[in-house]
Amino acid sequence: MGDKEINSKELRWDPYLLLSGERLKQLWQEHFLSQNKKALFIMGKGFDVRMNLGLERLLKDAPNIDIELLVINFNEGTNSPSKKYEDLVAENEKALAGLVQSSKLNNVSINLWEGSGKKKRRIGDRKVAELFQGRDSIIAYSDIIIDISALPRGIYFSLIGKLLKVIDFYFDDNIKSPNLFVLTAENADIDANISELGIDEDLHFPHGFGGGVDLESLDIPTVWLPLLGENKSLHFEKANQHIRPDEICPLLPFPSKNPRRSDDIFKDHHGLFFDVLRIESQNIMYVPEQNPFEVYRKIVFTIRNYQDSLSVLKGCKAVISTFSSKLLSIGALLAAYECKDEVDSHVGILNVDSQGYEIIDLNRVNQLRDKSELFVIWLSGKPYHR
């Protein structure tokens, strides 16, 4: 199959809908004007100052919206470094209570861990996916909005994947399938002020995104596509040791608000890329900093190209890792989700999670809160109905 043929093979999210700023405001205002809409707003409860931003904006733009909240309290364990921010969590919770009536607010607790000591393992991804089983779990809603701003990566990957699967599998009549939105409050400066503590020693693929990569019977080459960000060298090395890829195709954010951003990331990883891993310079790819759909397209096309080129070796496995912003990570999720169901496709996601977080400069983070940019990614529903 030539390049043209690979690239013309239909992409699910082509065209796509990515909204921010005034267009987002317009979406909320017009979309929720209709009376027969009922929205489920799923969000995490955490210390992140951006936790309520998405909901605040939605309620401001669509004050008459019929909305139910599902607030996920993820329990990181008694010894999590994030425990010291319980007062910030309480502040966020108090602010949330002021936004909606308590009757509209459902809290659900998810343990991120099972077991203790060295034998503890992550279960949060599986547990969150279990929240939605079958059509009945979402039939009552016309719209589902997942705000990932305060949700850990290990949770929202499986949550979004599960909801997409439930919609795809149980709603074969397009008219009745709910609209699915993913919302995130982007702020690279706030992200830079939150550092990860205690990265996981043993890595695993989030529930639903194993992709068959670990199958012993699959003795084919592995291609790794890591989405790079700042201060993630240790994460990168850990993932590399786990995956042991045959080929690495790093993705750097460009264009970006800071035009030197990709250069700086490149500099951080230069020794590792070229002296240790011997990555081919032509393997390096660039994706726009604020467009997850471009990430999605690039990754899907790259994987298809490799599968085609390596068809004499029975194809390849692909592993995607996100060491970047949450916004771009959605692109990785979409690529893995799309490729999951393709014949002979083995695409997994391997992230490096951490056991807690630390805020470097809380005052600065508070000051930066309102400079966050809201993005909405429309994944399923009306625009995609054929």
Added chain:
Amino acid sequence: MRASEKIESDANFLRLYSPEALDLLVDQHLKEELWGKVVFIRSSPGSGKTSLLRVFEPGPLNIVYNQRSQDHKELYSVLNKLEVISNDRVDTIGITVRCNRNYEILEDLDIKDIQKIRLFYSLLNARIILATLSSLLEFKSTELSDQGGLAGIYFDYNNDHNFLKSLETPCTGQVLFEWASNIEKLVYDALDSFLPLEDAKIEGHDELYSLTILRPEYFKIDGSQVCNRFLFMVDDAHKLSIQQRDSLFSYVTEQRGDFSIWISERLEAELFSENFTTANFASYIDRDYFEINLERFWGDHTAKFKKVLSRIATKRADLSTEDVNSFQEYLDSELNESTYKQEIELSIKQSLDKIMRLTSYSPRFDNWIDYLNKQSIISLERAIVIKEAEILVTRSIGKQQLTFEFPLIQEELTDKMDSALENAAKLFISKDYKIPYYYGFQDLINISSNNIEQFLGFAANLFEGMLSNKISGHKVLLEPERQEFLIKDVIQKKWRELPTLIPESKTVVPFLEGLGSYFQNITYKSTASYAPGINGFAFKTTSLKLINDDFYSEVNELYTPLRDAINVCLAFNLLETKEVAQGKKGNMWKVYYLNRWLCVKYNLPLSYGGWNKLSPDQLLKWAIKK
């Protein structure tokens, strides 16, 4: 493409591998505790367990056999002693099964425990079968994905016991492969699917029969048996769940089959408990299974460990393209005293001044002072002797007992000057006058804490230093000052990365800081009471009850941060444990020593010697310090 890459990779691996590491297996073999047995191989991360297993994989074995009279004579000789390779053929093929987290995730399925174990056996059986086929093909230099290769394998097994339901035997390797792949895929889909698999019919297995039915005599390639023995190697068994490990362990020990299985796992010592498998099955050791602890082996064979590290370093340097093809010889182990002449002179002067001040009231030390003043040369050796004298004078003056004011004779000074005191003096001088202390190949080995990966981490930075020298036109030899700088550079990086790499860093980091500072204060006391210094602690036995005994459960809770901190330190090799005899006969203490790289961070000696008894309260204070 991949086969040749693997070959290249195996060739490189063997080029860098040092055969001394196999000596521990030779010892085991001589005691008839290697073949047809269950052997546990345990160590901390980076100690070389996976490399040890890799030698027995078909790729490396083929290379060693084919080059047995040339590049790999030594390795061939050891493998010959182990009856792995003979002059005619490779007799034993290793079959590696790596445990990953997939197995543990089985525990999260919404099914009964007994079903979880059956699925565990299914998955493990399937993977052992796949690994066996893969090893056979690799031995014949064919890819698993090459159908022609699998079709050429004949599995001539009778299936009398009906282990292999839904598979008709005898069959080809291709049929066996597809059968096992299907099981693996079904189990995997059950773990990874977003949708419920209510109708999935996954074949659960009641036992780990693969170990029994996969025998060399049942496999033929081109009509011939491939080898005489299969060696099953289960790597990373610590990634299994507790129930799975217990199940596996029970099965292989109780079965008493004549299969050879090595189970390698990370040593995960925890405060108050041994590795739990050992604890549960303590009565079985040396009867139903044998245990090899790599750290203990290297600790008991330090000369051998030095040789291994030396060879590894030399072999890696040999691959350099910058014409720096050696390592050890470019680490200067002699201090150029002329560089530090001023510092040494100052040390001598200040020590002598202090001695004069301390002894000015009494003639007791006059003979000592005369002895010290006999020479006037400026040398480090003399500075150390004078510093030792300073310490001894300080100790003597500190003693409360009344003595007669007879002058002490010279021998009363020189007799007390032992190696421990000498090392303490050298440490004090190095710290006070900034003279390098940590340099030379022996110190590098000591800093490695019996861990090969740790050694390589430091050696790599030192080697970079050598390359820099070469490229910039200077002599390659690294002087002591530069070595110490590069070593401390690695340590600073390790310390900086610690909060990112370890859990509970908010407890662990202050705990280590408290411990390190405490050891520093004790070590650098002017009397050097624990010469050459301390870098370990043990719990005061009476207080152990408070943090371990269930009876004191409320008090136990208070010590949770301490328990967590110590467990993380043990798990991440920040603390090492050694059994030390002290006090009454038979009295053994479990001493927790700082990893040697932490000793360098706190300018402590590298020897495993000095330690102190500490109370949990004191340790807890450090763990909860903000």
